[in-house]
Amino acid sequence: MILVTGATGTVGQEVVRCFPVGVPLRLMTRNPAGVGAVRPGAEVVAGDYGDPESLAVALEGVRKVFLVTGRVGGDEDEAFLRAARAAGVRHVxxxxxxxxxxxxxxxxVTRWQRVSEGLLRASGMEWTLLRPRSFMSNCLSWAGPVRAEGVVRALYGSSLNACIDPRDIAEVAVRVLTGEGHRGMAYTLTGPEAISAVQQTRVLGQVLGVPLRFEELTPAQARAALLRRYPAELVQALLSSAGRQREGAKAGVGSGVLDVTGRPARSFGEWAADHAEAFAPVVVS
Structure with missing residues (x-):
């Protein structure tokens, strides 16, 4: 039995879609009612990292896990790994x-992930680490302004990021969980090229067949926008990350997707074409 945590999240739901039919699969989510089209034969269980009893139920009979945690600075990894080890999980x-x-x-965010990785390495279970660059799907936050104003607003618009389609992360995860030779490996996962927000705006406009313009946010404007969504400490982490991107830290293109799947990573243009409906103006009949 394979357990997928975060089954309704950006990557988790794609992982569920990628599994071959017939693989015993259990999906863990805080809100089982929120799971849409569940794969035939997959179980859905309620699980919360802060509830050891729910974790024990979710992990019963599980031997492999896809683990996603999201509470930055929290103890979700520690709690889950403790429960997984007790349940006899072999590979995370x-x-x-x-x-x-x-x-x-x-x-x-980076310090938290480093600690979390260390906990897994020290857990006594077999492990594989998937280290993706930024998700292309983050651009969905532009959908409202694109539909209403034909504009994309972002910080450091000319800085480059080798962002990745979450579907590629999911395919790598499924290959790792169902194949051999991946234990003790850490895969850096990127798209096929580094691309800027200005370039993404141009590509998105071409896909939609409409002219889009890019407006550069100042650091103050970006901070104010982020503070409407996140706590101050996390906002500072995101701005620090954006600063590293401006310095070129996220422009490197890796071969992780090709190494595991045998095919190149999807381009931003492919992602945009597959998600064009999210950006298209609503037509009122």
């Missing part, structure tokens, strides 16, 4: 972050 595939391997990165 953890979603981490590419910044962990960057010695210059010392923001809150």
């Amino acid at each position: 595939v953890k979603l981490s972050a590419a910044s962990v391997a960057d010695a210059r990165a010392d923001d809150l």
Whole structure:
């Protein structure tokens, strides 16, 4: 039995879609009612990292896990790994972050991921680390302004990021969970090229067939926008990460997707074409 945590999240739901039919699969989420089209034969269980009893139920009979945690600075990894070890789990595939391997990165999120990776390595279970660059799907936050104003607003618009389609992360995760030769490995996962927000705006406009313009946010404007969504400490981490991107820290293109799947990573243009509906103006009949 394979357990997928965060089954309704950006990557988790793609992982569920990627599994071959017939693989025994259990999906853990805090809100089982929120699981949409569940794979035929997959179980859905309620699980909360802060509830040891729910973890014990979710992990019963499980031998492999796709692990996603999201409470930055929290103890979700420690709690889950303790429960997984007690349940007899053999292999944990953890979603981490590419910044962990960057010695210059010392923001809150990166420090938390480093600690979490260390906990897994020391757990006594077999492990594989997936370290993706930024998700292409982060651009979905532009959908409202694109639909309403034909504009994309972002900080450091000319800085480059080798962002990745979450579907590629999911395919790598499934290959690792169902194949051999991945234990003790850490894979850095990127898209096929480094691309800036200005370039993404141009590509998105071409896909939609409409002219889009890019507006550069000042650091103050970006901070104010982020503070409307996140706590101050996390906002500072995100701004620090953006600063590293401006310095070129996220422009490196890796071969992780090709190495594991045997095919190149998807381009931003492919991602945009597959998600064009999210940016298209609503037509009122």
